[in-house]
Amino acid sequence: MSWLENIAQKFPGAVKVLPSPAGENVLEVTRDALLAVCAYLKNEHQPGFNFLMDLGGVDYLTFPQPRPERFELICNLFSWPQKVRLRLRVPVPEHDPVVPSVTSLWAGAGWYEREVWDLFGVRFKGLADHRRILLYDEFKGHPLRKDYPISRRHPLVSNEKMSAPGSNGQARTHRIKTPQPGANAQNMLLNMGPSHPAMHGVIHLLLELDGETVESAEVGIGYLHRAFEKDAEAVTWTQVFPYTDRLNYVSPLINNVGYALAVEKVMGLQITERCQYIRVIMSEVSRITDHLTCIAASAMELGAMTGFLYFIKVRDMLYELVEEITGARLTVSYVRIGGVKADLTPTFADNLRKILKELRIALDELHKLLTRNRIFVDRMQGVGVISKQRAIDFGFTGPMLRSCGVDYDVRKAEPYLVYDRLDFDIPYGTNGDNYDRYLVRMEEVEQSVHILEQCLQQIPGGEINVDHEGRVLPASEMADYGKFGRTKGLLQIEALTDPTLSGGNSRLRDNIFPDNKRAVLPAKEKVYGSIEGLMNHFMLIMEGYGIAPPIGEAYQAVEGANGELGFYVISDGSGKPYRVDVRPPCFALMSGFHEMIKGDAVADIIATFGTVNMIAGELDR
Amino acid sequence: MRNLLGGDNFVTSRVDAAVGWARKFSLFQYPFVTACCGMEYMAVSGPQYDLDRFGAALPRFSPRQADVLFVVGTISQKIAPIMRRVYDQMCEPKWVVAFGVCTCTGGFYDNYSTVQGIDTIVPVDVYIPGCPPRPETVLQGIMLLQEKIQKQKQEY
Numbered sequence: 001m002s003w004l005e006n007i008a009q010k011f012p013g014a015v016k017v018l019p020s021p022a023g024e025n026v027l028e029v030t031r032d033a034l035l036a037v038c039a040y041l042k043n044e045h046q047p048g049f050n051f052l053m054d055l056g057g058v059d060y061l062t063f064p065q066p067r068p069e070r071f072e073l074i075c076n077l078f079s080w081p082q083k084v085r086l087r088l089r090v091p092v093p094e095h096d097p098v099v100p101s102v103t104s105l106w107a108g109a110g111w112y113e114r115e116v117w118d119l120f121g122v123r124f125k126g127l128a129d130h131r132r133i134l135l136y137d138e139f140k141g142h143p144l145r146k147d148y149p150i151s152r153r154h155p156l157v158s159n160e161k162m163s164a165p166g167s168n169g170q171a172r173t174h175r176i177k178t179p180q181p182g183a184n185a186q187n188m189l190l191n192m193g194p195s196h197p198a199m200h201g202v203i204h205l206l207l208e209l210d211g212e213t214v215e216s217a218e219v220g221i222g223y224l225h226r227a228f229e230k231d232a233e234a235v236t237w238t239q240v241f242p243y244t245d246r247l248n249y250v251s252p253l254i255n256n257v258g259y260a261l262a263v264e265k266v267m268g269l270q271i272t273e274r275c276q277y278i279r280v281i282m283s284e285v286s287r288i289t290d291h292l293t294c295i296a297a298s299a300m301e302l303g304a305m306t307g308f309l310y311f312i313k314v315r316d317m318l319y320e321l322v323e324e325i326t327g328a329r330l331t332v333s334y335v336r337i338g339g340v341k342a343d344l345t346p347t348f349a350d351n352l353r354k355i356l357k358e359l360r361i362a363l364d365e366l367h368k369l370l371t372r373n374r375i376f377v378d379r380m381q382g383v384g385v386i387s388k389q390r391a392i393d394f395g396f397t398g399p400m401l402r403s404c405g406v407d408y409d410v411r412k413a414e415p416y417l418v419y420d421r422l423d424f425d426i427p428y429g430t431n432g433d434n435y436d437r438y439l440v441r442m443e444e445v446e447q448s449v450h451i452l453e454q455c456l457q458q459i460p461g462g463e464i465n466v467d468h469e470g471r472v473l474p475a476s477e478m479a480d481y482g483k484f485g486r487t488k489g490l491l492q493i494e495a496l497t498d499p500t501l502s503g504g505n506s507r508l509r510d511n512i513f514p515d516n517k518r519a520v521l522p523a524k525e526k527v528y529g530s531i532e533g534l535m536n537h538f539m540l541i542m543e544g545y546g547i548a549p550p551i552g553e554a555y556q557a558v559e560g561a562n563g564e565l566g567f568y569v570i571s572d573g574s575g576k577p578y579r580v581d582v583r584p585p586c587f588a589l590m591s592g593f594h595e596m597i598k599g600d601a602v603a604d605i606i607a608t609f610g611t612v613n614m615i616a617g618e619l620d621r
Numbered sequence: 622m623r624n625l626l627g628g629d630n631f632v633t634s635r636v637d638a639a640v641g642w643a644r645k646f647s648l649f650q651y652p653f654v655t656a657c658c659g660m661e662y663m664a665v666s667g668p669q670y671d672l673d674r675f676g677a678a679l680p681r682f683s684p685r686q687a688d689v690l691f692v693v694g695t696i697s698q699k700i701a702p703i704m705r706r707v708y709d710q711m712c713e714p715k716w717v718v719a720f721g722v723c724t725c726t727g728g729f730y731d732n733y734s735t736v737q738g739i740d741t742i743v744p745v746d747v748y749i750p751g752c753p754p755r756p757e758t759v760l761q762g763i764m765l766l767q768e769k770i771q772k773q774k775q776e777y
């Protein structure tokens with residue numbers, strides 16, 4: 001009997017093992033038993049599920065298969081260090097959408113539950129703070145319900161209200177907390193953000209101060225809520241990629257890869273080896289840009305402008321490298337389901353090596369400037385501390401968790417792509433303070449460089465077709481040939497894609513796509529050069545014909561630059577995703593932020609906030 | 622002052638030109654940065670593109686000290702009132718730059734939570750399209766703003 005069935009037997013009638021074609025561990029739990037089952041799984045079961053990675057909702061109103069109830073609550077659990085994942089699915093009836101809160105077990109659950117209430121209108125019994133989190137009080141309805149129209153807006157300011165002269169009184173900002181009567185009368189309430197230079201634009205902190213010391217704090221989010229999850233349901237599977245770019249815009253490629261892997265998991269699609277290497281390379285480049293940005297910005301906020309200038313210079317070189325391959329510096333949309341958009345350019349390896357050399361120099365310089373700089377160390381060491389246990393309770397991952405001494409990294413724990421063939425270390429700290437986080441990030445950049453060097457050595461080539469005369473044609477010329485019907489012989493010709501339109505001078509892409517034709521757009525040369533290619537392309541692009549994973553669901557985690565980035569996708573067999581749920585790493589981080597700044601001085605908030613590396617795009621989605 | 626110099630005559634238009642020239646090279650911007658465009662905003666102020674050449678390098682984080690409001694990134698319904706508030710607090714003369722398509726039109730976010738262009742809330746002087754705009758585009762936008770400032774009738 002499997003361990004899943006053991007659990008089911010322990011709670012007869014309340015727990016059911018669900019089949020999972022994607023090979024995951026899934027249990028269906030009744031809502032009455034949820035709390036007991038979770039307590040058992042966390043405290044008594046072996047292995048114990050100490051991480052609540054993600055908690056989300058699904059509305060099955062328009063799902064083609066019958067479901068027990070309209071709503072469902074999803075809990076993705078993870079057990080560290082045993083590295084086991086488990087998903088609980090809890091049906092919730094429409095007429096009485098209430099579930100027990102699990103905040104008593106995992107402190108990090110609070111924000112997730114508020115989000116489910118906000119977006120789905122499911123209530124939680126026992127949740128102390130039951131306000132909306134991403135939206136605002138004036139908002140009516142719950143937007144992720146299937147019957148909520150995507151563009152029904154509830155504006156807080158509008159032109160008419162504004163056009164009256166001097167009428168700025170209408171511009172009402174959002175209040176996150178009403179001061180408690182009876183709170184220590186000497187304490188001062190201070191608002192930081194949402195527009196504050198060190199709050200990166202869109203975070204709202206309400207601080208209760210005793211002098212300079214933070215007595216308590218509350219974090220308000222949602223100012224950059226752009227409805228990623230609703231938008232993803234309105235477009236085709238491929239069209240979601242541009243939206244994933246803008247989740248974590250400091251490392252967009254990792255987001256691309258994560259989403260693609262999740263969809264491929266539902267489809268059971270295997271990608272080619274070369275493509276796997278390309279994805280690893282691009283992910284690591286992205287991780288480096290992310291860490292550089294984070295360290296540069298937090299150093300700058302502490303007054304070390306030089307660090308900012310050094311690192312942004314190198315980051316710009318990396319952006320240009322990314323542009324060479326993908327066609328864009330930032331919003332890349334590079335990955336495709338079943339592959340990537342374009343192969344590496346012939347000059348890529350050389351360029352990358354050159355940049356890595358520059359990067360090493362910049363790293364050395366920054367180490368000299370900061371690592372033993374008295375001011376920097378004083379402001380970082382022992383500040384923003386969080387204990388290992390609390391970090392786990394809140395579901396921290398990434399450098400934040402590793403700084404407390406837990407060496408959990410998805411790349412090692414559950415290697416995806418070709419990470420298991422690469423040799424690298426996971427740096428981790430001991431104190432869980434800002435300084436350790438800084439050191440962890442610096443070392444991770446080193447490790448990423450190491451990974452990149454190995455990839456450049458190991459990456460297998462694929463055959464590259466060259467025409468019988470050895471010609472290489474620019475893609476634009478190829479298109480012209482195609483339009484005029486001169487397609488004879490085009491198929492064998494190697495094409496150079498237009499650098500400005502389609503990402504560098506890439507080669508014929510046969511070697512980076514799997515043979516499986518269900519999902520993969522044919523190379524442009526084929527589209528222009530043969531009727532089969534054209535039809536293939538057309539069928540994949542047209543909605544209702546194109547990529548349609550079988551009915552099913554999967555959760556796929558990748559190591560984002562600031563923690564575990566998870567995509568939970570549900571397919572109803574149609575050309576559009578039924579649900580795309582993101583587990584953004586900094587959502588968990590920010591839910592524990594108030595504990596990290598408690599007891600520190602106001603000025604320390606800047607340093608701590610810098611090392612959290614909060615990215616509003618993925619925090620608010 | 623304008624009255625003192627005798628209304629719209631030769632002298633005032635020369636003074637206008639001089640004031641415009643001075644103003645266009647001392648742009649103190651308030652970066653209202655919310656989203657992805659901020660990454661390119663960082664690049665623009667970084668060493669490679671060097672905003673300082675245009676006299677616009679120094680950000681002011683107090684609306685009272687700023688002349689130009691740079692709205693960088695998506696404006697959601699929730700943050701819209703705050704942006705409007707910042708705009709209202711800025712002193713005249715003031716200008717607004719819409720940085721990126723999200724601020725120009727809403728970009729590819731057409732849903733319940735996003736504002737479809739900041740010109741529905743505040744008047745905009747220069748639109749810089751792009752998602753995100755390349756640094757070169759931003760520099761061009763700044764030069765266009767300078768041109769506009771130079772040519773406009775000055776208040777003083």
Ligand code: SF4
Nearest residue numbers: 657658694721723752
């Ligand atoms: S314009 Fe594009 S890059 Fe800029 S904030 Fe909007 S989505 Fe992001």
